[in-house]
Amino acid sequence: MLDELTDSSNSPDAAWDAETLIAEHQTGVWRYLRAIGCDPSLADDLTQETFVAVLKHPFQNFSQAATASYLRRVAFHLLVTLRRRQERFAVTDDMEMLDRDWSRWAGCDASGNEVIDALADCFSRLTKRAQQSLKMRFSENATREQIARSLGITEHGAKNLMQRAKLQLRQCLEEKTKR
Numbered sequence: 765m766l767d768e769l770t771d772s773s774n775s776p777d778a779a780w781d782a783e784t785l786i787a788e789h790q791t792g793v794w795r796y797l798r799a800i801g802c803d804p805s806l807a808d809d810l811t812q813e814t815f816v817a818v819l820k821h822p823f824q825n826f827s828q829a830a831t832a833s834y835l836r837r838v839a840f841h842l843l844v845t846l847r848r849r850q851e852r853f854a855v856t857d858d859m860e861m862l863d864r865d866w867s868r869w870a871g872c873d874a875s876g877n878e879v880i881d882a883l884a885d886c887f888s889r890l891t892k893r894a895q896q897s898l899k900m901r902f903s904e905n906a907t908r909e910q911i912a913r914s915l916g917i918t919e920h921g922a923k924n925l926m927q928r929a930k931l932q933l934r935q936c937l938e939e940k941t942k943r
Contacts, residue, residue, distance in 0.1 A: 814839040886936035894929035
């Protein structure tokens with residue numbers, strides 16, 4: 765696929781630049797699409813379409829931040845186009861605000877790796893019961909009743925445990941990522 769996107773009249777470094785562009789920004793584009801509401805398979809498809817669209821035309825890589833922002837805009841517009849075709853789209857007028865918030869959240873590399881690492885560290889600091897309750901809720905889609913039964917506590921106890929754990933995660937993340 766990469767061969768189709770690079771013209772043989774381009775310099776020999778053109779394919780390498782495309783590979784580098786994809787390697788450096790694919791994760792960030794995918795995470796951005798997930799953050800704005802795409803399910804994993806749609807994020808996969810739109811991430812691929814983003815790079816295909818960008819690499820079909822001459823592309824100037826000015827800086828990491830500018831490139832990441834440009835790729836997010838392309839991905840966003842591809843999502844808008846898809847949603848309009850499906851007649852399932854709620855529009856936002858403030859793309860700059862969305863982009864600014866993503867950049868603040870994702871960190872300097874715009875992939876979100878910094879925040880993911882911080883989240884993993886903060887998660888490891890929770891009690892085992894708190895970790896188990898959040899894993900059950902968000903990885904397994906367990907109900908509060910199922911979580912309570914598994915932990916041997918009441919439903920209200922499970923609710924409180926998860927609320928406290930989420931608050932601890934939020935505070936820890938804010939401390940680690942002070943932006």
